Amino acid sequence: MELKIDSTDIDFHQLIAYSLNSIMIVGQAGKILYCNRACLELLKLASPEDILYKNLYGFLPPDNHASCNDRLKRVLEKQEILDLAEQKMICSDGEVIDIEVTAAPFYLKDMILAQVIIRDITDRKKAEILLKDREKLASIGQIVAGIVHEVKNPLTSVKGFLQLLKESQPHPYLNTMEAELEKALETMQNLLHVSKPDLHEEPFVPIDLCKELTALLFLFQEKLYNVEIEWDLRDSERKVVGKRNLFLKAFFNLVKNAIEAIEGIQGKGKIRIEHYYKSGRIHIKLSDTGVGISKDKLKMLGTPFFSTKSEGTGLGLTQVFTTIHKHGGDISVKSVVGKGTTFHVQLPVK
Ligand SMILES: Nc1ncnc2c1ncn2[C@@H]1O[C@H](COP(=O)(O)OP(=O)(O)OP(=O)(O)O)[C@@H](O)[C@H]1O
Ligand SMILES: [Mg+2]
Structure with a gap:
């Protein structure tokens, strides 16, 4: 039998009341005269009664x-009839959300409303910011790779000549020079890791992150006092597929930061490592009870060379984010700040 309905049978009030779109009717001076369920949910x-006859501007x-x-x-x-426009709204709990809004006249009796x-476009906005950040990182990465390429070769040849010099005319300063040069070369190498991880043609392999994380902590044994x-x-049978060394380095950097954050409070602290599988993804959460990070600095994380440590290169998290x-x-x-930090990594399971 053909499925048909008579439009006079449709309960249009219910259609609007339960619509997935948030709908409001607004009168003169922004007075809110109607608000459907989705709109109540959107504004929490x-x-x-929390919104009816109140002013939209509130x-x-x-x-x-x-x-x-x-x-x-x-x-x-x-x-x-208005075009779509991006705007912000304030929810009942004070959270400011990004919305997209359009409006059209609605005639009721002799009124024009x-x-x-x-x-709600909060998620889309977040994704846009993320994309911008990633593009920024990618372009910085390209510049860095270019500079490293230009600087690394002359440094390597200076190192070679230094070694020759050491053999022919030993001098106490030469060892210091060599050690400093070695540091510079290592920084260059780290930069390459960050900017162009694919230079190392590492194969993609299944990785048991539970096992790797446990082994990794051994490297820090003397720091864990x-x-x-x-x-x-949990769920250690679920494996991610990827470049093993890059992952090891990334988690090494995260654990190192966590330990350093605890050293920063000059007392005892705790690191909690979680691993579980949920909705097609492996989740790894690494929490520390260290110094914490202020809001303005949080935005800077992952930017190359951003560091608050006297000895830090600020490349650790760049490597983590890129990987x-x-x-x-x-x-x-x-x-x-003062309580601690949690890094939450999610990786697809192939
Ligand atoms: N777990 C954490 N707790 C508190 N602050 C952190 C944490 N992780 C990172 N940070 C902050 O982010 C900054 C950047 O971290 P990143 O690992 O990129 O560089 P770094 O640790 O300073 O230097 P490097 O990793 O080269 O030794 C740190 O200087 C620190 O201020
Ligand atoms: Mg670090």
């Missing part, structure tokens, strides 16, 4: 008021 409101950041007023006037006075349709390690390793992204993964950081 418990009931319609849910908008002050710097959005003028443009919103302008757009609302165009709908109510000139009966225009505005029907406003809102879409003041550090308690807490393990929660995780190259393997199709994601990394996020949460931190509270």
